[in-house]
Amino acid sequence: MAAVRRLGELTVANSFAGLPADFYTRLATRPLKAPRVLHANPAAAELLGLDPQVLAQPEFLDVVSGTCPLPGGDTLSAVYSGHQFGVWAGQLGDGRAHLLGEVIGPTGPWELQLKGAGMTPYSRMGDGRAVLRSSVREYLASEAMQGLGIPTTRALALVTADDPVFRETVETAAVVTRMAPSFVRFGSFEHWAANKRPDYLRALADYVIDRHYPACREPAGGDPAAPYVNLLQAVVERTAQLMAAWQVVGFCHGVMNTDNMSILGLTLDYGPYGFMDAFDARHICNHTDTNGRYAWHAQPSVAQWNLIRLASSLRDLVPGDDALRAALGRFEPVLLESMQQRMMAKLGLADWRAGDEQLVDDLWRLMHESHADFTLSFRQLAHAPGLSESPTQRIREDLGTTAGPALTPFVDLFTDRDAAHAWLTRYRERVLAEGRPWQERAEGMLAVNPLYVLRNYLAQQAIDAAKAGDASEIDVLMRLLAHPCVVQPGMERYAAAPPAWANHIEVSCSS
Secondary structure, rough: OOOOOHHHHHOOOOOOOEEEEEEEHEEOOOOOOOOOOEOOHHHHHHHHOHHHHHHHHHHHHHHHHOOOOOOOOEEEOOOOOOEEOOOOEEEEOOEEEEEEEEEEEEOOEEEEEEEEEOOOOOOOOOEEEEEHHHHHHHHHHHHHHHHOOOOOOEEEEEEEEEEEEEEOOEEEEEEEEEEOOOOOOEEEEHHHOOOOOOOHHHHHHHHHHHHHHHHHHOOOOOOHHHHHHHHHHHHHHHHHHHHHHHHHHEEEEOOHHHHHHHHOOEEEOOOOOOOOEEOOOOOOOOOOOOOOOOOOHHHHHHHHHHHHHHHHHOOOOOOOOHHHHHHHHOOHHHHHHHHHHHHHHOOHHHHHHEEEHHHHHHHHHHHHHHHHHHHHHHHHOOOOOOOOOOOHHHHHHHHHEEEEEOOOOOHHHHHHHHHHHHHHHHHHHHHHHHHOOOHHHHHHHHHHHOOOOOOOHHHHHHHHHHHOOOHHHHHHHHHHHHOOOOOOOHHHHHHHHOOHHHHHEEEEEOO
């Protein structure tokens, strides 16, 4: 499909709008005053079949700011319900999000959604706006996750304006255009189950299956409930794989409510997220989460809990609980297998052997007790002493610096250097037992262990610059995070351990 140069030339569908009218409310956005594009993402535009030149056109600003509707689109906000922090919250919905329509791109459909474009019937006590602070964080995070190969929504544009938004202080308004094949959530199913509408529940399940999980129709074997059981199992497996992907990069979502869980297994709704600096298995990235429900170590179990809520909502479509339980039973084995595969890659192991689980668990324990830097610990292992014959200059480059000493050596990342030496000796023996060429192991590790991650302090620096109308830090981070494992000369400071002041950054549900 050739790239188009005008938004009006896109192929636009409105499949979600084809569901019964109770699924959403049609309404217009509420434009900001004198909006301006702070940053636009050519990589996301390419998914829509848009030529990058379009991003500089006034009609593009009109659409991504909410000033004008998407040509051919059907603007609406969806209703859903959910459990928040483990408590049933009842009806929720797109309180500050407007679905503009569905663009059929070269690789498939992409729904476009504006976040922060005004109040909706689901805003409850909110104003329907988003602030620049959280919008920059979401814009960067979705593309950072994409660069890491983790399923995620995407970000097309970041718009700002001078409109004041009142939170703890007066902040600047912003709108993020985000993209996903679908924004349907676990809570979308919970909503119709709670409202005792099995007809709507079936309509939603059929919609999701037909558009995103067609394989769930086969083989049905004459059992009308089989497609819905297959759907649950597919979502269980995708969610388990997503949790493994989060865990091995030190990503904390911060607010894993059922209304923030994607039915497609995408990372959805970036709020108080964080990539860990110093590793703490109990790390809580959300300052609002005072009980640590969504701490790093708890994320897989919370995902499983959320899946049980999803399964419960399907009871009207699946008689008896045995089939649903069997589908839920896939979570733990898929999580374990995915974690093993990802840890093998991170540690440069060709296969999983007896004793490897203890080796990995001891590494987590060692990192936790020393609060070692999550990202640098794994990156440094590629050139661990006795396992790499690369010249010093190459090691410096791989570890993010081209002058002076390389980043802190592996054992120096730990307060207990003797324990780190002891673990490293075991690791070295395990690697050498495979007889794998050291170049192959090192190159494989460097290809999966990022050098650049979206640390909170880097995001904060981008926010501070954006407040002054400067998008240069956003631009640098977008380029780095698109290829986080590839060394980029001159970017040494983005690969280094965070400064001391970064420990004082707090993020919460406020936006």
